[in-house]
Amino acid sequence: MNNRRDFLKLSALASASVLMPGFLQGLGKDSLDYTGKKLVIVQLSGGNDGLNSFVPYRNDAYYKARPSLAIPAREVLTLNDELGLNPVMPELKALYEEGQLCIINNVGYPNPDRSHFRSMDIWHTASNSDEYWQSGWLGRYLDNSCAGCAKPHQVLELDDTLSLAVKGEQLKALAVRDPNRLYRQTRDPFLAAMMEAYNSHAPSAQDELDYMYKTIAETTSSAAYLHEHARVYTSRLDYPQGPFGRQLKTVAELICAGMETSVYYVSLTGFDTHVRQKPQQERLLKQYSQGMATFIRDLRQNDRLNETLIMTFSEFGRRVSENASGGTDHGKANQVLLMGGQLGKPGVFNPAPNLAQLDEGDLPFEIDFRQIYASLLHHWLEANDELILKRTFKRLDLF
Amino acid sequence: MPTPQSHVQHLYLQAGFGIDLPGLRAHMQKSPSQLIEDLFDDARFWHSLEVPNFEMPDLMTIRQMKEEERREMQQQARRALGTLNLAWLNQMASGRARLREKMALFWHDHFVTRHQHAYAAQLQVNTLREHALGKFGTLLSRVAKDPAMLRFLNNQQNHKAHPNENFARELLELFTLGRGYYTEQDIQQAARAFTGWSSLPNGEFVFRPRWHDYGTKTFLGRRGNFDGDDILHIILEQERTASFITRKLYRFFVNPDVDKEVVSNWAKEFYESDYDLSTLMRRMLSSDHFFEARHIGTRIKSPIEYLLNLMCMLNMRFEQEEGAIMLQRLLGQVLLQPPSVAGWPQERAWIDSNSMMLRLKIPQALIFSSGLEVQPKAAFAGNEDAIRAGREMKRRLGAKIDWQPLLSELRGLEEEQILASLASWLYQLNTDPASYQWMRQHLPPSGKDERIKWMCMRLMGTPEFQLM
Numbered sequence: 001m002n003n004r005r006d007f008l009k010l011s012a013l014a015s016a017s018v019l020m021p022g023f024l025q026g027l028g029k030d031s032l033d034y035t036g037k038k039l040v041i042v043q044l045s046g047g048n049d050g051l052n053s054f055v056p057y058r059n060d061a062y063y064k065a066r067p068s069l070a071i072p073a074r075e076v077l078t079l080n081d082e083l084g085l086n087p088v089m090p091e092l093k094a095l096y097e098e099g100q101l102c103i104i105n106n107v108g109y110p111n112p113d114r115s116h117f118r119s120m121d122i123w124h125t126a127s128n129s130d131e132y133w134q135s136g137w138l139g140r141y142l143d144n145s146c147a148g149c150a151k152p153h154q155v156l157e158l159d160d161t162l163s164l165a166v167k168g169e170q171l172k173a174l175a176v177r178d179p180n181r182l183y184r185q186t187r188d189p190f191l192a193a194m195m196e197a198y199n200s201h202a203p204s205a206q207d208e209l210d211y212m213y214k215t216i217a218e219t220t221s222s223a224a225y226l227h228e229h230a231r232v233y234t235s236r237l238d239y240p241q242g243p244f245g246r247q248l249k250t251v252a253e254l255i256c257a258g259m260e261t262s263v264y265y266v267s268l269t270g271f272d273t274h275v276r277q278k279p280q281q282e283r284l285l286k287q288y289s290q291g292m293a294t295f296i297r298d299l300r301q302n303d304r305l306n307e308t309l310i311m312t313f314s315e316f317g318r319r320v321s322e323n324a325s326g327g328t329d330h331g332k333a334n335q336v337l338l339m340g341g342q343l344g345k346p347g348v349f350n351p352a353p354n355l356a357q358l359d360e361g362d363l364p365f366e367i368d369f370r371q372i373y374a375s376l377l378h379h380w381l382e383a384n385d386e387l388i389l390k391r392t393f394k395r396l397d398l399f
Numbered sequence: 400m401p402t403p404q405s406h407v408q409h410l411y412l413q414a415g416f417g418i419d420l421p422g423l424r425a426h427m428q429k430s431p432s433q434l435i436e437d438l439f440d441d442a443r444f445w446h447s448l449e450v451p452n453f454e455m456p457d458l459m460t461i462r463q464m465k466e467e468e469r470r471e472m473q474q475q476a477r478r479a480l481g482t483l484n485l486a487w488l489n490q491m492a493s494g495r496a497r498l499r500e501k502m503a504l505f506w507h508d509h510f511v512t513r514h515q516h517a518y519a520a521q522l523q524v525n526t527l528r529e530h531a532l533g534k535f536g537t538l539l540s541r542v543a544k545d546p547a548m549l550r551f552l553n554n555q556q557n558h559k560a561h562p563n564e565n566f567a568r569e570l571l572e573l574f575t576l577g578r579g580y581y582t583e584q585d586i587q588q589a590a591r592a593f594t595g596w597s598s599l600p601n602g603e604f605v606f607r608p609r610w611h612d613y614g615t616k617t618f619l620g621r622r623g624n625f626d627g628d629d630i631l632h633i634i635l636e637q638e639r640t641a642s643f644i645t646r647k648l649y650r651f652f653v654n655p656d657v658d659k660e661v662v663s664n665w666a667k668e669f670y671e672s673d674y675d676l677s678t679l680m681r682r683m684l685s686s687d688h689f690f691e692a693r694h695i696g697t698r699i700k701s702p703i704e705y706l707l708n709l710m711c712m713l714n715m716r717f718e719q720e721e722g723a724i725m726l727q728r729l730l731g732q733v734l735l736q737p738p739s740v741a742g743w744p745q746e747r748a749w750i751d752s753n754s755m756m757l758r759l760k761i762p763q764a765l766i767f768s769s770g771l772e773v774q775p776k777a778a779f780a781g782n783e784d785a786i787r788a789g790r791e792m793k794r795r796l797g798a799k800i801d802w803q804p805l806l807s808e809l810r811g812l813e814e815e816q817i818l819a820s821l822a823s824w825l826y827q828l829n830t831d832p833a834s835y836q837w838m839r840q841h842l843p844p845s846g847k848d849e850r851i852k853w854m855c856m857r858l859m860g861t862p863e864f865q866l867m
Contacts (some may be wrong), residue, residue: 046779049433116779117513121739134748152752161729161771162751164738172751181772190841194861197837206828208699212750212800212862216759221751253732269777325466 037307037380038255040264041138041165044288044314046272047116049281050334051320051363054103054352057084061355065321069277069328071091079103082352088286091293099346101298101304101339102398104372106353108333108365112316116272116330119315124165126370126389137373138263139168140388141381145262146171150214153222156254157265158247166265173265174222179250181229195220206383225259232257237298240290244268252298255308262381271314274327287313292339305341310379312337313369319361330363336372344399371396400430405825405830407434409695412867413652413828414438414684415497416707419714420824421804435685438498439677442532445496447525449481450517479517484727484734485720487524488703492710502531502676504703505651508742510542512551513735522602523547523699535644535674536635539574543631546598552740557594559612564590569740575634575642581619588616593627636693641670645679652683654694655746661688696827696829696866699746702730704867705758709765709859712825714801722796726761728775730754750865762859765798766852804856807847814839814850821854826863 046222056062057073060082076084077093083103085093095101103233111129113119118129125133135143142155147170155166155173166173195217203210222352233256239245247266254261270286273280299305317334353363374393378387386392407426411418415438420424426434448497461469491500506527514520523545530538541846543566549555552566567589571581595611598604609656616625619633634640645666649657665682672678683689700708706726709715717723727733731754764771771808809817818839819832835858858864 002482047778118739132739134741134744159776161731161753161776163776167748167751175751175753177774182756185760190857190860191759193837193841197834198862204829206696206749206866208697208866209828209862211747212699212755212865215750215752215755216862219756222752267777269779272779275470341825 011358025136037309037382038262038264038304039376039381040251040266040310040317042288042310043163043267044271044284044312045116045120045267045269046314047119047316047318047330048271048284048314048334049273049277049318049328051317051353052277052281052315052394053086053089053285054079054105055084055086055333056082056352056355058082059352059355062320065355067322068326069322076298080348083348086282086285088282089289092287094337094349095293095296100341100343101351102343102346103336103338104338104349104367104396105351106333106363107313107336107369107372108316108363109368109370110365112332112362112365114316114330116315121164123313123315123369124163126373134164135169136163136165136167136168137388138166138265139164139172141168141263141377141383142166142171142173143168144388145381145383149216151222151225151260152218153226153261154257155263155265156251156261158250159265159267163267166263173263176223176226177247179223179226179230179254182219182223184347186223191216191220210305218310226254227360229254229257229259230390233302235298237294239294242287244287245291245294248295249298252295252302255304256302273318274323274329275325277322277327296339300341307341309338309340309342309376310371311376312339317363320355320358320363321361328329332359334363336369338398342399345397349396349398367396368393372398375399401427402429402431402434403427404649405827406431406696407692408824408827409690410434410438410556410684411497412503412708413689414680415711416491416704417711419712419804420808420820423824424808431690432685435681437463438684439532439681441495441497443496445490445494445499445528447528448483448490448521450479450486450521473515476515476517478551480515480520481522481720481724483517483524485717485723487734488707488710488723489716492707492716498680499528499531502680503528505648506531506538507734509647510548510735511737511740512545512547513737513739514547514551516547516550517603519545519547519550524735532672532677532680533675535676536631538676539635540631542574542630542819543593543627544596544604545569546602546604549596549598549604554593554596555598557590559591559594562587562590562594562612566590566593570634573740573742574641575643576637577639580637580639583620588618588625589630591616592618592625592630596627606704635674638666638670641674642666645669647681647705648683652680653689653824654697656697658688661686685829698867699749699865700867701743701745701749702732703734704757705730705865706713708867713766713855714804715765716799718797718799720773722798726773726796729771729773730755755862758865762795762856762864766856768795771796794817802848802852806851809851810847814847817851818854821851825855825858827866829852829863 007105051062052069052071055071055076057076063070071086072246076089077087077090078084080098089239091099109122109129113122113129122129124136126137127133138155146154152172152174157163157166157175158177159175160177161174162175198213230253233253235249235252239249251264251266268284272282298310312314313336314334316331318328318331322328370389370393374385375395375398377383378395379387379399404427407423454677494500512523526541526545530541552569553563554566564586567586571586572578589623591612595607597607613624615622618625621633642663646657646662649662665679668682669679731749732743760771763769809820818835822832822835823830838857841857842850
């Protein structure tokens, strides 16, 4: 295997130096202070209904608020004497029992916003709800931990375009849905000729022009690096059909190939269930549960689980009472889930929501999501959480 | 006295969205002052956008709707916003009033609203276009009474018993004075003065006297029984407002890197002209400062500017709105959908690995209808139709280009000259023709017209083309 690894190093270097403008080579750090730990973010877009994912099956208020949508106590997969899982997620129950799942209840932020766009931006930027920031928390992690390094793939989003969360003030992550396709794009002969022509008179007198050529050079070298690693390991496990399963499979393959990426970002959309929630949410939760279990099995088989932590969030939870269309409307606090091999406090982290004390019909928040970010940044990624979040948040005892 | 080519291009890129090759040739014969006169004269020729009869029902009606009806209505509203988006895009690309439209685009990113209500959005866009080159005071007052703004910044909920400060805060911070020139106290007092400013379901402004706080307020050091109009008036009395607006216009039209002395002089004149935007813009566009080399080719085109630039230079139209909106989504800037009240990010924020690679690829997709192989982010609802539409778009952007004007301008020339003409027309810097001759090795083997189209595509698929 050593030969293989050397080959990878060499070929990545070779392809990088061909295209990297001369004046950029040797600039800055080679890579961020790589600890070997990986953080995988799973975004459930649209506002997942937490109450029907982790059911307070002994709470009369829950059954009263949801005469048609509530999941009967006899059907839930019991976790403890408060909470039970939606029955479409047996795989999560197994993870729970193995100590690889941590459920943090009542997570939100002060003065919550019920718009998808705003609330998602708040989760992405980690701003207060009356602030409008234009950089994301993981982008600022990149700025902070990788200043001057020319490797957008240090943070990788599995899509064609970048989310705000992974755009920093100086550096931005790389979005890739299919490493091979990205590689093909960067192998275009015209592109190579263009870089060569630019190299012959670089740097130009124009900063913006140099910035764009530098971006192309970095993308090209990241694409080559990814392409090499994408071929190292092919998972034989059965991931669920569809884009979410494909994203997870790609992430597992890249992690197992020994990529130096520290953050991966994936998402599953469709949780905005105003109408006929049950079949839609169940279809999605099933995909989620099967996907996560397969992903974790993949990592464990390849001895990568202990260095990987997975956080799942949604931009808000939903209203406690169901609406007249068999659905639920936008709400406030929700669960955040952590998975991985090194959880300090697996199980249910804090008590389930108190349905007797609602905030305008919604679950009030108890834990600020930025406390979780601060803990992940500080304890897991070993980064400066206060600089990245621009504030001090009380870290949680998660590890 | 004719005008140098790069100056004509600079003027049309900044005060418009670019110019096609025959238009460029014709304009070079004119003097700079004649070109400026033309721009202001053309700005008179515009008309209101009217999206075919879509009116959003009022809230009570919506509440009583069945879920299916509501979904149908939301779909209609989305379609109407798309239609409005394309209608405005086409006006910007092909209307005569390019300077007015460019100003309106600036105001759209200044007086930001984001709305699912196509009718309100249309009212606001038309307000911005109507007053784009008039008195800033009139524009400000019209925007403050605009239903889109009242709703977006919650002034509908501004009641004397529980004032909502959202509008007052953004008015001072983002629209007029800028941070550091007012206190929290000023915000609270201004919010009281705007209590009762609201709108009717049909989109008309309404003043609700019973919601209004008639008490005495202290605002920016003045004391009185102020209402909203008084507050706007006091804001305009501050010279700071003139310099805030002038500085922002300078950053958009001249250079993101501000020359403080020039801005301070122009701001003074702007203030003395009673905030006349035409006077300020005339002063700016006809100054020697505007044409200095350091301001030419320095700014990265925003996605909307980039798209409009392609449309203008290639005489291109979108046959269906999906293609135009898909490109806006992929590049990160959708007209009528700014990310927040702070507006869109600027400059380098538009460029990341993916958007850069996409910009290199788009000219090919538009000119040769080749696939882009990328999909925009899914909607929150994860609508299956939208996903299918995204797949469809991989095959076809539906752009139609009228090549004849360009081809007949170039056909008679030698290929070396053609490439040189194209480069100096498409690029604002590094226009030395020798530095692009290598591109001729990346053209199809035969067919002069075909090779011209390829040269366009090659030259447009570079970082140089992103600068204006």
